Amino acid sequence: MASAAAAKSMVLFGADMLEREPVVAFVESSTCAGCLYCQKVCAYNAIERREVRDRQGNITNVIAFVNSSLCQGCGTCNATCPSKSIELIGFKDDQIFAQINAFAEV
Ligand code: SF4
Numbered sequence: 001m002a003s004a005a006a007a008k009s010m011v012l013f014g015a016d017m018l019e020r021e022p023v024v025a026f027v028e029s030s031t032c033a034g035c036l037y038c039q040k041v042c043a044y045n046a047i048e049r050r051e052v053r054d055r056q057g058n059i060t061n062v063i064a065f066v067n068s069s070l071c072q073g074c075g076t077c078n079a080t081c082p083s084k085s086i087e088l089i090g091f092k093d094d095q096i097f098a099q100i101n102a103f104a105e106v
């Protein structure tokens with residue numbers, strides 16, 4: 001098991017460039033309610049809890065934050081967020097739902 005992980009790491013760091021998903025999720029912090037439903041459904045552990053603090057260090061808000069290097073752009077969080085505060089960069093909600101509806105009609 002450990003040697004398999006080591007082999008994967010060598011392949012990853014042996015490449016000239018690191019590739020990542022071109023489509024990643026983004027949280028609109030001004031409307032995020034901090035419920036973290038998105039974090040629970042993310043299979044890639046790409047969503048972190050972030051505390052917003054005032055100058056005295058008091059927590060004033062809790063929001064979700066997407067680690068774009070882990071995000072795989074699957075869109076599960078987008079479909080889960082009750083306040084529509086997560087979007088996939090490059091895709092608006094209506095575009096995503098149009099794709100889902102097109103797939104459902106096949
Ligand atoms: S589900 Fe939406 S409102 Fe809740 S923490 Fe995630 S982004 Fe914020």
Ligand code: SF4
Nearest residue numbers: 042071072074075077
């Ligand atoms: S798009 Fe998928 S991988 Fe990226 S944060 Fe949302 S649920 Fe996680």
